[in-house]
Amino acid sequence: DLNQHIDNEKCTKIRKQIRLKRTKIKKYKKQINDYSQRKHKYEVQKSILKDRNSYSKTDHDATFMRMKEDHMKNGQLKPGYNLQIATNSQFVLFYNVYQNPTDTRTMIPFLNTIQETYGHLPEYIVADAGYGSEANYMAIIDNFNRTPLITYGMFIKDKTKKYKSDIFNTQNW
Structure with a gap:
């Protein structure tokens, strides 16, 4: 017009x-x-x-994570997955792959999947300090009625004499 x-x-x-x-x-x-x-x-x-913080443009299922083999030591993020393995006497009983970058947030969904698959969980849930969190302890005790044998992240440091005598730690007041 x-x-x-x-x-x-x-x-x-x-x-x-x-x-x-x-x-x-x-x-x-x-x-x-x-x-x-x-x-x-x-x-x-x-x-x-969806509910993630990031995704890879080349692999939409992958989440960006800090990898352990960072040769440049610059904290570079790479697309990856979090593999969880359940073992007994060094035999792999169950595994699953997750998009969560941390073990702490992956433990409860992993235990739910094991329970759904096999119908039960072992009496003692054993894991390293990467899984140690109050939410995980409470879920294992309250939801699964099992005993957690998981150290918390500061367990080894808490046991040192230097840490116990440090006046700047609020636990020492």
């Missing part, structure tokens, strides 16, 4: 004003289109992300 109006107009000043108006409209139209595309892109990303 504006194009026809420009073509029909004889006065150059009026044509210039109409062109300016057309330019503004095109600019806003382009901006709205750009925002619409971005909104769609963000919605797709949010649906892939």
Whole structure:
């Protein structure tokens, strides 16, 4: 409509004003289109992300994690999975792969999966300090009615003489 109006107009000043108006409209139209595309892109990303903090563009199921074999020592994040293994006398009884980067948040879903698969759990749940958290202890005791044999993260440090005598630790007051 504006194009026809420009073509029909004889006065150059009026044509210039109409062109300016057309330019503004095109600019806003382009901006709205750009925002619409971005909104769609963000919605797709949010649906892939679900309840995680990150995901890999090449492997949507992977979550970014700090790997132990970081040769550059720069804390680089790489896409990965958290493999959990249940063993007895060095035999693997069960395994599962999770998107959670920490063992602490993975323990309860792992125990639930074992219980659903086998119908029961062992009397004692043994794990390293990476699984030690109040939430995990309480869930094992209250929800699973089992005994946790899991040290907490500061267990070894708490036992040292230097730590016990440090006046800046609130536990020593």
